Amino acid sequence: MPRDQRALTYRVRQLPPDINKASLVHFLLRVLATDDVVPTIEVFSLARSLTSPDAANSKDATIAIYPLPPLLENGKQWSFPAEHGNSQYRIVVDLHFLDFTVLNEVHDDDHVLNCIAISGLASHPFGSWQCRSNEHNFMWLRDGLPKAIPGIRAITYGYDTHLNDSTSFKSIPDIALELVNRLTAVGLGWLSSKPTVFIAHSMGGIILKEALVVLAPTCGEEPSILGKLEAILFFGVPNGGMETDQLISMVNGNPTEELISKLSPASDYLKTLDSYFSNLQYTRKFPVISCYETKTTQTVMQSADGKWSRSGPRKVMVKKESAIQNCSRAPLGEVRPIDQDHSAMVKFAPGDIHYTVVLDCLRKITGQATSLGSATSDPKTAGNESFEHGNRYKDERGRPNTKQPRDYSTAEILHSLWMDVFDHRLDDISPRFQSTFEWMFSDESLDFAPWLLDGTGAYWIEGKPGAGKSTLMKFAFQDSRTRELLENWDQPGSFVKAGFFFHHRGSKAQKSFEGMLRSLLHQILRDVPSLCQEIPKACLPATEKESFDWSLTNLRHAFFSILEQKHTQLKLCLFIDALDELDGHLELISAFMKNLIQHKPGSAVRCKVFFSTRPRQIIQTHFEQYTHFRIQDKTEKDVRTYTEGRLAECLERFSVTESLHAALEEAAYLVESILAKADGVFLWVKLAMQDINLALRQSNDPTVRNLEVLLERVPRELDEFYHSIVERIPQDFRWEAYLVLEVILRAEGEIGLKDIYSIVRCSPCKTAQECHERLKHPADAKAVSNWLETLKDRCGGLLELNVKNDHIQLMHETVRAFLSQPGLRQLFFRQSIVSRPQNGYTELAKLMLTRALYPYIDPLQIQRSYYHFSPKCMEYCFMAEKTTLTCHQAWNNYLVSQILECLSPWSPNSSYTCGENLNHRQKLRLSIQIQKNLYWSASVKR
Incomplete structure (x- = not known):
């Protein structure tokens, strides 16, 4: 190939985990070479894939190949069988670079930081970061960054947002949720994972901001993806909108138009997202570096033959004030100009002055991550240390404990x-x-x-x-x-x-x-x-x-x-x-x-x-x-017995036929259908029986045959089953179901049946006084009982009520895992950002504070939890702010001044003035103590 012409870069996936660069060339030639064409293959990178921890190990490679073999002449992705050693593989070659691509290998002992790059609208996940020069195939994330900063693992993330002739109606929240699911699936929030820095260009930054906001409600506990977030570098991100006129013309009439309209300067979506993201950064304290372009960009224009090209007038795509994220002006942030147009600002060449500046920023971040890593103990070491119990017992300061306890019975x-x-x-x-x-x-x-x-x-x-x-x-x-x-x-x-x-x-x-x-x-x-x-x-x-x-x-x-x-x-x-x-x-x-x-x-x-x-x-x-x-290898007969027995109970209860025996014979096909889908999972059968019970209860003319259609629609996988259950919850009950499930999910410990009823009653309240008005008169016992009887159905059967022990819980651990996944609000309300900033933490905090301020509402409850009430309440208050990314100013104006009343039994010598007389300075001091960061920030601005 002439050296003044740059070859296309191909990605090769699902490679054997033990292959090296030298053997990879021979491996690929056996697959791609023909009698007429024996291409030259140049391997630029070979690294372990970023896959689910439970998936088989494999490697990714980026290669150039010339001349192009016939097998790769048409299309963007190809799959080939291949043999390596004594094993068979199915390798995938593609040009699209969708999902994650690891660009360099880092030994586990040397690995310090993950660097994930997210490209912009209609940009190629790999090519958008590659130098424009034809002299070489330099791509700074792959060829420069790992050498300049050892210990970094460079990764690109690709998503499909091509514009011309697109039939996709994916929104920014949809794309962001895909990113969240992939980050979660590959374990980047695990305890053992390394810190991560994100680099985002143009719309990629908006997707990243949305993804991190979506993660906020699910990252209450560490470790988490947000807990591993080290820093963000934004390049030309349209935080306040961008030039979209030519893009709108290009997509006029196709579903992508709505997505592009969200990026305009008039977009309310961007303003709301920016507010939530700024609050997230303020509570999480990660650095944000904003880079803005200082050259105009050639826009797209349609020629007479209907083709689109960059031949339109030059414009500033993202203005400086839009590209600078507000939190980049904070002490932890930085603002950097890049003297290039919107596209070229991330296509660094070797020795580029702007590339040097970016490296300096990353070196600083890497140094911080290294310090953090050295201070974090290895779980294996921690486990070993935990069994060194034979040493002389010491007090909390490490000094020998010389106390001589009395004898205890x-x-x-x-x-x-x-x-x-x-x-x-x-x-x-x-x-x-x-x-x-x-x-x-x-x-x-x-x-x-x-x-x-x-x-x-x-x-x-x-x-x-x-x-x-x-x-x-x-x-x-x-x-x-x-x-x-x-x-x-x-x-x-x-x-x-x-x-x-x-x-x-x-x-x-x-x-x-x-x-x-x-x-x-x-x-x-x-x-x-x-x-x-x-x-x-x-x-x-x-x-x-x-x-x-x-x-x-x-x-x-x-x-x-x-x-x-x-x-x-x-x-x-x-x-x-x-x-x-x-x-x-x-x-x-x-x-x-x-x-x-x-x-x-x-x-x-x-x-x-x-x-x-x-x-x-x-x-x-x-x-x-x-x-x-493995238990599922032994339970085939048991699952059949359980299915037949539960189905018999169900049919008998609703008198589906005059004869139970006839009903069971008629239901034989139904049993086989359930068993095939259950695949050894008792819980699946239990969920299916709930659906059958509900269908029979609601039917005027119940027959077994009517249930066959119902079962055909039921998904095989539990997560998909739960998804369908939520989608079937009537809109009138959605908010109540979401709130109840959220409270159970976030509660520290068990939740009483009366507690959950009180929380739902207080959900519209903005202050403790309003909650008090709702709770000061005891609820009618019959009304509570009737409400509890319908609650399980309203929540899609995902709950279990234990009247004997007076508590409510999720029906299974798999339900908790499902509800803990990012995107729960989107599933319930079909919106990325819900207007009501409430979740389980906000409602638990409201209930506890109200009971503390008005103990006569439930003196037994306060007496029962007197010792640990204060720290638990403050934790709920803190987590409410951290996970909703909302200050709750109206509530907190009252909360912060009144919380001292709750604390007084535990802090009798407190120097604070209690109640309504608390002055502004004291509010600020207290808000810092209870980590109400957003409230503190809002109070300072007053």
Whole structure:
């Protein structure tokens, strides 16, 4: 190829993970060469793909190829079978560069920062960053950045927004949600992921801003994508609009016109988005660097033959005041001019002065990320450190604790460990249906009964969500045969069976490592009280005036002291369900359990563990050598039994036919249809039965045949099923359903049935006085009962109400995971930004503050939560601001002055003036203390 002509750059995907550049050339020649054409292939980059952590490893490459082989002459994407080593692959070659493309390889030990570049409207994801010169194929993100700043992994993100003849009606929020889903899918918000800097050009910046605003409500807890955000570089981003006249002419009449209209200077959408994004930056404190163009750009024009080209008049596409994001003027931000037109401002050549400036900015950011990374502990190291419990106990400042606690009775210690939520999860798990799961004891191939009788180490169950793991664990834990076999365990000593069922939808005690240790310790000491004397004195209060401090350190110290004691013979079998629902790193609990099952020299305790989990690589790595099986491989008959039984109950309830036997015969096809779609997932069957129940209840002439059409519309995947459930919630109930689900999702701990009713009643209120007016008269018990009866249906059956324990929760962990995904508001309301800035945190804060200010509304509630009310309330207030990106000025003017009334019992020596007399300066000081950043900012501007 002549060197004065630049070759097209192709991307090659799904390459073998062990291939290198030299072998890649031969690999591609075997695929692309023909008898007539043997092309020259130049490999510019080869790097591990950015894929889902659960996906198979592969590599991406960027190449130039000339002359062009016949196989690549037509189209933009091609797929070819290929062989490498002894394995078969299906490689993909494309020109479009959609989705993520990793441009350089970085060793894990050297990896410091991800740099993701997002191109503008109708721009090529790769070519828009490539130097215009024909002398070389220099693309600064690929060829310059990794060499200039070692440790950076450069990535492009591509989306399709071509203009001419487009039939797509995707909006900016649609494109942004795609970006959010991809960022989430590849694990860029995981604890182990590196910090990320985003580079965005033109409309790519608007998409990025929308995506980050969408992420705000779902990033209340760290780690998260927002928590990993290090900085943003904007190039010519039309924050206040851009020149769109020629573009509108180009797309006149096609669906893309609406998207372009959102980019005009008159766009209300851009103003609203800018306000939310500025608040996000203010609460998150990440640097934003804005670069603006200083040359006019050739616009597009249609020629006589109908073709479009850049032959129109030169114009300023994005004016300086529009390109400068407001927060770039803040102390953390920077503003930089680029002496190029709108397109060329990101097409740097080697040695370009503007390229040097960008590198300087990135070097500064990289230095910050390196410092952050060195200060962050590795989960594996943290896990190992957590088991160094034998050292002398020290106080919180690291000094030896010399206190000599008094003796405590067994009852006092057990009472201090007990929490009433420990039993709630076990009660909530559905019991097995009829005789399902009997195979756990009868199937000799599983060796479960022999393991209980004389096995050691670990035994575990793996299964996909909704496959019945928790129900099986509950059955095995409670069945009399389990106790009988364990009591005959061929080991000396007292037998103890203890269990913990992780519950990610529950309170902290139900999903934390501390909660598990506390519950297991309570069960062991309850069954063998003499072991209380083994708890180190340093873990107990020194005087009666002090309360028990069951911190993670003390719990671990007490737990391992019992395991390592040499006086009381003990055989211990632990049942731990849903390991994957731990609110923490799996490396920690995996190391903990391996430590448990390893017998300590001289110890009088023998311990083994039976647990369940979803498929997780960390668990597989740690426990692959121990007996385990996949539950869905064993439940085919059980799912059939469950389906036939539930369907029979349903048909009988609604008298579908005169004869139940006839109805079941008529429903045989229906059963097969359900089983095929359920694919071993009990939860899918349960959801389908809810739909069938609802359809029969609403039908005047119910027949089995009518249900066949219904099932054909039901999606196979749980996420799609939940999506369809939300879409079917009537518009009249959408706001109420959204609010209830949001509150349950965000609540720290369990929510009472009366609480959820009060929250819905107060949702329109703007102040505590208005809430008080709504709540000062007790609600009619019958009205509450009637409302609760309809609530489950109004929320699409995604809730479970437990009247016995007075709490409401999401029906399954998969529902929590679904609702936690970005874009929940868009799903409910079809808008990117909802006019009412309310979510679960805002409503929980309102309820708690109202009850604190007017305790006579529910004195029992205040008394019950007196100790932890203040910090929990302030956390809700803080998270309300952080996740809605709204100051809530009207509410906070009253809130900040009144919150001191709530705090006074905890801060009797407070120097603040309480109530309405709180002055402006005191409000500012208090708003800083409770991290009300946006309120503080708004107050300063007054």
